[in-house]
Amino acid sequence: MNLTENIKEALRSVKINLLRTVLTGTIIAIGITSLVGMLTAIDAIKAQIEDSFSGLGANNFDVRSRGFSGGRAVQGGKTEKSYPAVKFRDAQDFKSEYSSIGMSTVYSTLSGAVEIKRGSKKTNPNIRVTGVDDLYLPIKGIKIEDGRNFSNTEIEYGSNVCIVGVELVDLLFEKEENPLNKQVSFFGNRYTIIGVIEKQGSVGGGSGADRAVFITVINGSRLDRRGTFRYTITASGTNPINLDYEMGQATGVMRKIRQDGIGEEDSFEITKSESVGESLEEVAGYLRIGGFTIGFITLIGASIGLMNIMMVSVTERTREIGIRKALGATPLRIRQQFLIEAIVICLIGGVFGVILGIGIGNIVANTIGPGGFLIPWIWIIVSFVICVFVGLSSGYIPAFKASKLDPIESLRYE
Known part of the structure; x- marks a missing residue:
């Protein structure tokens, strides 16, 4: 055989x-x-x-308070020096100086437990409100489904306008009702809805941007009566090859703004967005x-x-x-x-x-x-x-x- x-x-x-x-x-x-x-x-x-x-992008990096909280960090069993948090003025100065190198956005999470009201309707106190500028949505890869982004005038004067997620629209509006130019209340103020972001979806039961409200960062800074808000800058690099070089330039700009002395450690931290993917x-x-x-x-x-x-x-x-x-x-x-x-x-x-x-x-x-x-x-x-x-x-x-x-x-x- x-x-x-x-x-x-x-x-x-x-x-x-x-x-x-x-x-x-x-x-x-x-x-x-x-x-x-x-x-x-x-x-x-x-x-x-x-x-x-995917919206974070492989070319993005974040400049933020050291240790996220701006407090003391522990490394090697030793408590490091306490560094002040990145404040609004620091972030704005960085954005202005970095503009000759590339785009950047300044934002701050104002609260993750906010109740949004509209007439007799209201949400659970689990809505995240973030103060952003006009470049936040493009850099983060978030698309607007209805309405528009913040205008330069609204950003400059900190107008009471907001962009909301689709879950808020479902909770506060009828099925066929158009939410644009309607008002909602939170933080004791009334805000006019100018945009609704595209449904983001999520993994593991969370809501992400679908259960979020975005207001102008200057408007949000006015709510910082005790000076406890911390601001993050996300910079968009030109390409992955030049990313380390641009991060080095960003470090120099931020050290100048924060007045870090020669030989001293950075009073902030810079991290690549791609570290999430890694x-x-x-x-x-x-x-x-x-x-x-x-x-x-x-x-x-x-x-x-x-x-x-x-x-x-x-x-x-x-x-x-x-x-x-x-x-x-x-x-x-x-x-x-x-x-x-x-x-x-x-x-x-x-x-x-x-x-x-x-x-x-x-x-x-x-x-x-x-x-x-x-x-x-x-x-x-x-x-x-x-x-x-x-x-x-x-x-x-x-x-x-x-x-x-x-x-x-x-x-x-x-």
């Missing part, structure tokens, strides 16, 4: 023992489903998170390792089940093996026949497992957060390689046993 005949015979055996093939393939399919399903879900969720953070990739890597480990353990159980079934198949076909050997089949061809049969069964189970895994993984990902349909080609290829490996490892011992059977004893077997 040559290799081609062995393949045909293996396929014929799979067809004759269809029920056994289906049951064995189901075992493999369950293992592949768990592997591909988990990895697909992880990659799909990661893609959603990356899309949510952290996300690191977390996703750990999740993939965990998912692959769990799926591989499931496949080990499946391979043991396949090996057991193949051992039974060898016992059932002892007389057949004897006839083949009597007709001149070598031990190598006998081993090949059973190995090919085991691999074919694994590949059949693998095809169904991959289809189920892709479907389940995308369903899980879209349940957590709305997103597209992801087909993980890399994991599909890895799954089929694993199927071949499982078929070889599970079928080798039964195939070796079959190749060592004595032809005379095999022909006597009943």
Whole structure:
């Protein structure tokens, strides 16, 4: 028997023992489903998170108060010097001087627990209000669905106007009612809605910009009666190649504004926006390792089940093996026949497992957060390689046993 005949015979055996093939393939399919399903879900969720953070841009960097809070930072077991927070005047001066290098936006989160009112309707006290300028939305990649952005005059005079998220519109307005030029109240003032931002969506049940209100940064600074607000600057670099150089220029500009002495540490910090993506990739890597480990353990159980079934198949076909050997089949061809049969069964189970895994993984990902349909080609290829490996490892011992059977004893077997 040559290799081609062995393949045909293996396929014929799979067809004759269809029920056994289906049951064995189901075992493999369950293992592949768990592997591909988990990895697909992880990659799909990661893609959603990356899309949510895509507005940050790979060319952006933030200038903010040291340690985020402007207080004391602890490093190496020692309490560092306390640095004052970045204030409104610092941020405005930086934006003015940095304008010759590139664009930047100044903003401050005024509160994350605000109640917005309109007539008899009001929201829960969980709305985030942020003071921004006219470049905040373009730099952060937030699009306006209805209305417009802040004008230069509104920014300069700190007018009582606001841009809101779609969730606020749903809460405070009727379904067909146009929110533009309508007024809402918060912080004891009335604000006119001039824009509604495009639905952002979120991962993990949060609301993000959909449950947010943006007012002009100067208007927000007037609410800082105790001087506790802290301001952040996001600068947009020209391209990733020049980003480090532009961050160095930004550092020099801010040190001058903050009057940091020669040899002294920076009284602020500059971070790349892409660090969010790097952290996300690191977390996703750990999740993939965990998912692959769990799926591989499931496949080990499946391979043991396949090996057991193949051992039974060898016992059932002892007389057949004897006839083949009597007709001149070598031990190598006998081993090949059973190995090919085991691999074919694994590949059949693998095809169904991959289809189920892709479907389940995308369903899980879209349940957590709305997103597209992801087909993980890399994991599909890895799954089929694993199927071949499982078929070889599970079928080798039964195939070796079959190749060592004595032809005379095999022909006597009943």
